[in-house]
Amino acid sequence: MKIGVLTGGGDAPGLNAVIRAIVKTATHRYRWEVVGIEEAFEGLITPDLQRPLTLQSVHDILTLGGTILGTTNRVNPFQYRRVVDGREEVVDMSETIKRTIVASGLEGVIVIGGDGTLTAAHRLWQMGCPMVGVPKTIDNDLQATDVTFGFQTAVTTATEALDKLHTTAEAHHRVMVVEVMGRYAGWIALEAGIAGGADVILLPEIPFSLDAICRNIDERRRLGDHSSIVVVAEGAMTSGGGRAVVGTSPEGYERLGGIGSKVGEAIGRQTGIDVRVTVLGHLQRGGSPTPFDRLLATRFGIAAVSLIAEGKFGQMVSLRVPHIVAVPLEDAIKGRKMVDPDGEMVRSAEAMGVSFGR
Ligand code: F6P
Numbered sequence: 579m580k581i582g583v584l585t586g587g588g589d590a591p592g593l594n595a596v597i598r599a600i601v602k603t604a605t606h607r608y609r610w611e612v613v614g615i616e617e618a619f620e621g622l623i624t625p626d627l628q629r630p631l632t633l634q635s636v637h638d639i640l641t642l643g644g645t646i647l648g649t650t651n652r653v654n655p656f657q658y659r660r661v662v663d664g665r666e667e668v669v670d671m672s673e674t675i676k677r678t679i680v681a682s683g684l685e686g687v688i689v690i691g692g693d694g695t696l697t698a699a700h701r702l703w704q705m706g707c708p709m710v711g712v713p714k715t716i717d718n719d720l721q722a723t724d725v726t727f728g729f730q731t732a733v734t735t736a737t738e739a740l741d742k743l744h745t746t747a748e749a750h751h752r753v754m755v756v757e758v759m760g761r762y763a764g765w766i767a768l769e770a771g772i773a774g775g776a777d778v779i780l781l782p783e784i785p786f787s788l789d790a791i792c793r794n795i796d797e798r799r800r801l802g803d804h805s806s807i808v809v810v811a812e813g814a815m816t817s818g819g820g821r822a823v824v825g826t827s828p829e830g831y832e833r834l835g836g837i838g839s840k841v842g843e844a845i846g847r848q849t850g851i852d853v854r855v856t857v858l859g860h861l862q863r864g865g866s867p868t869p870f871d872r873l874l875a876t877r878f879g880i881a882a883v884s885l886i887a888e889g890k891f892g893q894m895v896s897l898r899v900p901h902i903v904a905v906p907l908e909d910a911i912k913g914r915k916m917v918d919p920d921g922e923m924v925r926s927a928e929a930m931g932v933s934f935g936r
Contacts, residue, residue: 580611581686585645586618586695590716590728591867592875593645598636599879619653622675641866686886700907703892710885711894711907712878719763722910723896727875732862733769740774747805753853755808757838764917767811777806778933782813783917786935792848794933810838
């Protein structure tokens with residue numbers, strides 16, 4: 579038996595750990611062959627982008643960030659962009675993909691991705707393709723799993739940055755504004771903010787007011803703290819305001835960014851304090867996965883192979899602490915998992931004096 583694996587969407591630390599677990603489990607437990615499908619769904623449209631994955635191919639990749647298969651969020655099988663005679667056209671390639679899967683002899687395809695990639699996998703499964711999902715995103719905003727791998731590594735990177743910014747902020751009596759990723763969810767900002775001892779945390783889920791932020795910073799100064807750390811999620815916005823957007827991708831996705839500078843300038847203007855802004859950006863997607871993420875990614879990879887062995891297609895592996903379970907792909911893509919503005923973590927942080935700008 580032969581199965582395929584692809585990675586889609588933005589990369590997340592732990593992708594290679596999943597691929598490794600899939601190859602090792604398929605080889606040792608089932609004696610199956612594994613095919614690596616490169617460049618996300620592109621590798622199911624252009625069969626040249628497929629190669630055998632052996633134990634040798636996955637040697638030494640457990641600790642490696644990125645993905646040995648390459649990834650992209652630019653290939654939507656149902657709205658595939660191609661250039662014909664110099665003109666761009668958008669076509670539905672799903673039937674081609676279905677044929678490629680059969681022609682390549684793949685009896686199961688493991689799709690490791692976030693909401694966009696898993697939505698495509700779900701639609702392909704509805705057409706009769708043998709798809710199985712593995713959830714991935716540093717944003718941790720996927721429904722139907724307690725957590726995604728990559729998230730904890732991103733939180734660790736952001737927390738380490740905050741640790742470093744504390745000392746320079748204190749030395750210069752400055753306000754340090756740090757913009758973190760997360761798209762429309764504030765999980766990275768919330769967890770790194772609390773773990774990194776931030777004084778103000780701004781989340782997409784809680785519209786903020788500049789006055790509330792400045793009140794907190796002024797109050798801290800009155801009490802003798804002359805530096806403050808402000809963590810801003812890239813999707814945060816003022817009450818009544820819009821999101822900071824740097825552009826739109828060709829596929830129509832909003833590219834978020836710039837809220838850190840806006841908040842920093844406004845704080846400087848209103849308080850007269852020296853402010854510096856740091857945008858962590860793609861640093862949060864890089865590096866070696868933390869042990870937690872390696873373990874979760876490995877468990878997901880093993881479970882995904884088992885789903886194929888059991889013939890459970892159209893399902894996604896998921897962590898429901900302490901178990902790895904299977905959930906319908908449909909449940910995973912229903913909506914975003916957001917921070918609860920009145921949940922325990924936000925309320926506990928507020929109890930310690932952290933401001934969410936409300
Ligand atoms: O979804 C992961 C993520 O890193 C988001 O946090 C961020 O908004 C986006 O991807 C950035 O995408 P790109 O790599 O296309 O700039």
